[in-house]
Amino acid sequence: MATMVDTPPRRPGPHEAHDTDLIVIGGGPAGCAAVRMAAGVGMRSVLIEPDALCRNLYRIPALNNVLGGHTSGPALGDAITAEVRGTELCRPLLGRRVVELRAHDGHIAATLDTGTCLTAPYTVVATGVGPLQPDAVPWITAPDGLILPPLPQADPDRAEGRTLLVLGGDRPIGTFLRAHPATATRLLVAYPEADTYKTEEIRDDPRVTLLPVEHLTLYASEGGRVTADVRNRGGGQRTVTADAAHVSIGSAPTAPAGDLVRDADGYCPPGGQHPRIIVAGDLRSARFQRIMTAMGSGSEAALRAYYAARGLSVGG
The missing domain is CATH 3.50.50.60 (FAD/NAD(P)-binding domain)
Structure with missing residues (x-):
């Protein structure tokens, strides 16, 4: 994409009250x-x-x-x-x-x-x-200062054949899947009850595993991989791992x-x-x-x- 060369705004002349309209x-x-x-x-x-x-x-x-x-x-x-x-x-x-x-x-x-x-x-x-980050929502506990990229920024070539943990069920997930219909990327979508209606368009995609959660604790591990302890709404616990994590919280x-x-x-x-x-x-x-x-x-x-x-x- 070409770079635009910008010029500073013209200063007002003697008969102009402001820099611009x-x-x-x-x-x-x-x-x-x-x-x-x-x-x-x-x-x-x-x-x-x-x-x-x-x-x-x-x-x-x-x-x-x-x-x-x-x-x-x-x-x-x-x-x-x-x-x-x-x-x-x-x-x-x-x-x-x-x-x-x-x-x-x-x-x-x-x-x-x-x-x-x-x-x-x-x-x-x-x-x-x-994009909201994990520290902005009460249902996620994550390392202090953790900043995760939004799912649309995931490189489809690097994600091919990998498992991505997606925090939140916001609609960009569906956009990502439609844009890359042949990708073998697996998405683990962890989302709170409030996001249930947003997941309707993705729940039948075989690349998606839905994880309705009450609370999720995220850990970073070596090599960029992530691990999360998930407590579901019925009180059950499980641990999931992924090659990377992205946000789709809102x-x-x-x-x-x-x-x-x-x-x-x-x-x-x-x-x-x-x-x-x-x-x-x-x-x-x-x-x-x-x-x-x-x-x-x-x-x-x-x-x-x-x-x-x-x-x-x-x-x-």
Whole structure:
């Protein structure tokens, strides 16, 4: 994948009040859709992303629910990235993170990890979610500081013929299996009762062994292998071993610090935010975390900023 050369955002001229018309935080499908829509209505934008554009799409080997005929995450990611590269009114600022977001009466201020502060009349926050780790859930005991990769990051060639222990029954398991229908990888899926409904699509796959658990204690062993003591819901105990472990527990919001309003789970519902902060994509809720809904919400968020800057209501 080609590397984008980024230029710093243009500083405001003597007759300009802010650095840009719209600051978009997050370079996933929602953020990219926001800058494309903003450009379509003549708004300048700065897109801030600490990693590569659409980085999570490149970890999704198979797609079956997006328009445009794209059947893999990398194909869709390439298409979206090319669109953003061709958007003259957008200045991508990659490799930078917003560490604080503040809303004021007349503008918002986004402070970067470099100490630079950018201002705009409005911001779209689309930072999405990141994978939960074992220390985030009560049903797993694991070594302190253990960080496991999500299952979509498993290399199918290295996993061929091996046994992977998957912690949690979240839906990326089904995506992995559909993307690699001929792989001989065996998945031991340990999951709590709350994840039972998520495992329906994988329970008939012969490569999957379901392990409904009440509690799991994970141990790391030599050579990268892992061992886990599993207590099932009936009180029985067993020990399982695997060549590697991955997480599919779920996701947690990754919003920047500052003036975002969060719910009890850390998500940032669009309603109740400061009028100059517009939330889009997976950061809104755990219920609608889909690529198509993220892109639609990003486009809508940019339009909301456009209409608000002109004193118009969205329904007007």
